[in-house]
Structures are given as C-alpha cells and as structure tokens.
Amino acid sequence: MAHIPEILSDYVPSFPDELVRFFEQAAAAGMHEPSLRAQHLLRLEDAVRWTQSVRGHPIVDALGGLVLDDIETSNHHFYVGAGPLKGAVFFLCHDGDSRIVYASLSEFLLAAIRAENEGQWLEEQHPPRSPVAADQAGLSKWMRHLLTLDNRDELVPPFVPSLDLSDSLLLRDLAGDEDFFIAESVALEIRARPTLQLTEIAELCAQHRHPQASKAGSMALAAIQALQV
Known part of the structure; x- marks a missing residue:
C-alpha cells in the first residue's frame, strides 16, 4: 500500500498527522x-x-472534505x-440536515466504534447540536465570503449551527438575506438556543417575506419569550 501522505496530499489541502492516526x-x-x-469506516x-x-x-x-464512511446510502461523514x-x-x-457533528476525528472514531458495537448507524447517535467552532472569528469571516457566492443557499445554512450566535452583525445579514433557507437556518438555531440578546435577530427572521422563514422566526421568538415565563 502506498504511503498515506502520498495518497492523500492531492485530496486534503494541508495534510495532518491526525488523519494518518x-x-x-x-x-x-x-x-x-x-x-x-x-x-x-472506509479504508484509505x-x-x-x-x-x-x-x-x-x-x-x-x-471544506476540502475527505469521505470517511459509506453505508450504502447517500449520506456520508x-x-x-x-x-x-x-x-x-x-x-x-x-x-x-447537513452539519458539523463532531469536533475532531477522535470523537468521531469513538462514536463510530460505539455505534458498531451496538449494531447501529452512527447517524442514529449523532449529538443533538453541532459543536460550536473554536475559531469563531474565522468562521464568521468565511461565512461572509460564502454569502457572496451564487450557491450561498447551499453553502451557508449547514454552518450556522457551528456559530456561537454572538456576531450580531453577521446574524443580522443572515436573517435579512433574501434567500429563505439562510434566514430559516438562523431562526431554527435561535429556537434551539434562545437568549434574550437574540430577540432582534429573531424578529428579523419573523419579518422575512417567505412564509417558511417567517414561521421559523416566529417559533424562535416564542422560544425566547418562554424564557421570561
């Protein structure tokens, strides 16, 4: 078998030792x-x-992604x-919903082993929420770049769950985007992690012209209001 770094160097932009391990x-x-x-999991x-x-x-x-598994469905890690x-x-x-599900390969491998031992698919045991990204500044900057692309409706929503929801300027831009998938993704995340500080953003989502986004925004507002009961 060829040396692992030689095989992967064409597929992963910056080859890490953790992938070899x-x-x-x-x-x-x-x-x-x-x-x-x-x-x-897949062999190399x-x-x-x-x-x-x-x-x-x-x-x-x-993402510079490398496929890790294939269970004969259209879903992959x-x-x-x-x-x-x-x-x-x-x-x-x-x-x-496509999203980040594990913060590291080690967490993923442990979860995969547990699922295999229990005779289950890993996706059945995914954590309910995405891990919040460590590099929030970098993520916000990257998502602003994604917003400029023609296919932003595909690229932006999957990464909203990785935000810590503290960048109000970014959230305002996402909530006000004309694409309802983007606004809806923000509303759904606020609904899952409501705080009083996110009221304005939830209101923007609720005011979206598309009913799917506005409905999600209304649910986000309801979740925030429930905190005050």
Whole structure:
C-alpha cells in the first residue's frame, strides 16, 4: 500500500498527522469490515476513491472534505481538511440536515466504534447540536465570503449551527438575506438556543417575506419569550 501522505496530499489541502492516526486506529479497531447493520469506516484507498467521486459538490469542495464512511446510502461523514472548521467531521445528508457533528476525528472514531458495537448507524447517535467552532472569528469571516457566492443557499445554512450566535452583525445579514433557507437556518438555531440578546435577530427572521422563514422566526421568538415565563 502506498504511503498515506502520498495518497492523500492531492485530496486534503494541508495534510495532518491526525488523519494518518485515524486510519491506523480505525484499522486496529476493526472498523473497516462492513456488517449487515452497523457503522463501518472506509479504508484509505476507498476513502480516496469516494472523495474523487464527489469532487464538484460545493460543500465538499468548500471544506476540502475527505469521505470517511459509506453505508450504502447517500449520506456520508467527511473529514474537514480546510478552512476555519478544519479537523472537524461534517455529516452530508441528502434528505435531512447537513452539519458539523463532531469536533475532531477522535470523537468521531469513538462514536463510530460505539455505534458498531451496538449494531447501529452512527447517524442514529449523532449529538443533538453541532459543536460550536473554536475559531469563531474565522468562521464568521468565511461565512461572509460564502454569502457572496451564487450557491450561498447551499453553502451557508449547514454552518450556522457551528456559530456561537454572538456576531450580531453577521446574524443580522443572515436573517435579512433574501434567500429563505439562510434566514430559516438562523431562526431554527435561535429556537434551539434562545437568549434574550437574540430577540432582534429573531424578529428579523419573523419579518422575512417567505412564509417558511417567517414561521421559523416566529417559533424562535416564542422560544425566547418562554424564557421570561
């Protein structure tokens, strides 16, 4: 087998030692053997092959993503190889919410082993909320860049759950964006993590011209108001 860094250097912009350790530890834990109904992870060569096949997907490309698993569905976990979320694990879901689900490869591997031992898919045990990104300044700057792109409706919403919701200027821009998916994603996150300080942002979402975003904004406002009861 070729040396791991030689294989991955073309797929992950800045090759980290932690990715080498991940593949070694996954192999040692027997996580590469598929079973009838349980989580399993890809071998290195298969991870590279899968990554090649999904190149061109806007989120995968934006994250410098490397595919980590395949359970014969259209959903995959990706290692984030670039940007302010580098080192985290992103879940790409084609019929649900795509988001960062683990802050590190080590957390992902432990969760995958637990799911395999319990005969479950890992996505059934995802934490309910995304981990808040450590580099909030970098994430805010990056998301402002994403807002300038034509496909911002695909790129921005999955990363809103990684915000700590403290950048009011960014949140105001997101809530006021004409794309309802973006405004809705902010409202849904406020609903999940309501604070009185987010009232103005929730109001902006509730005033959105698209009913789907405004409905989510109203629910966010209700969650904030419930704090005062």
